[in-house]
Amino acid sequence: ETGVTQSPTHLIKTRGQQVTLRCSSQSGHNTVSWYQQALGQGPQFIFQYYREEENGRGNFPPRFSGLQFPNYSSELNVNALELDDSALYLCASSYSGTGSFNEQFFGPGTRLTVL
Amino acid sequence: RKEVEQDPGPFNVPEGATVAFNCTYSNSASQSFFWYRQDCRKEPKLLMSVYSSGNEDGRFTAQLNRASQYISLLIRDSKLSDSATYLCVVTYNYGQNFVFGPGTRLSVLP
Helix, strand or coil: CCCCEEECCEEEECCCCCEEEEEECCCCCCEEEEEEECCCCCCEEEEEEECCEEEEECCCCCCEEEEECCCCCEEEEECCCCHHHCEEEEEEEECCCCCCCCCCEECCCEEEEEC | CCCEEECCCCEEEECCCCEEEEEEECCCCCCEEEEEEECCCCCEEEEEEECCCCEEECCEEEEEECCCCEEEEEECCCCHHHCEEEEEEEEECCCCEEEECCCEEEEEEC
16 A cells, blocks of 8 residues: 545535545655546646645646645645546655655545536 | 557457557656556556666566657566556656556456
């Protein structure tokens, strides 16, 4: 096991609602990345947090936002949910620093269904 | 053109076969390369990092050709437990950008 945890495991929401997903990073890691994975596709990068600041962002609208806390855990918030937001949301933790190879270790994911 | 492309698959092979997966990437500034495997409805798990000199881990061999912007994964003596989707990953901006390919599904048949 990677030591990366996510909650909740599953979630059902309706269009227009807001959702918050949570992630606890692996001990010793300081960076958290979030991905959206639709069925049959590879994970798509949403954004990354390092030292409590957004450190990179993929092609996702502003209604996708996040936070990182001093203990390196993180939240992903999605406002005004759309049907296409239904997907597996993956959190990955890594260590960013001198000499690091940036391998990312994934949590089990949160499966979000928007009705 | 997608940033990272992989063989479309699926690959259906008998136990004991050797199978090779190919991956190409478009960003010449890419810095690190990985292969992940993902079992059905599970999270991706790191299989191996890919080094410029090529590297081997048991039955698995990864190769990188920076000039051709090409990565490969070879699985020898495939086992039933190798059945999974194999994801090629390319990073740049010192790990800020971690780009997955669409994956290639492998089914190893008895």
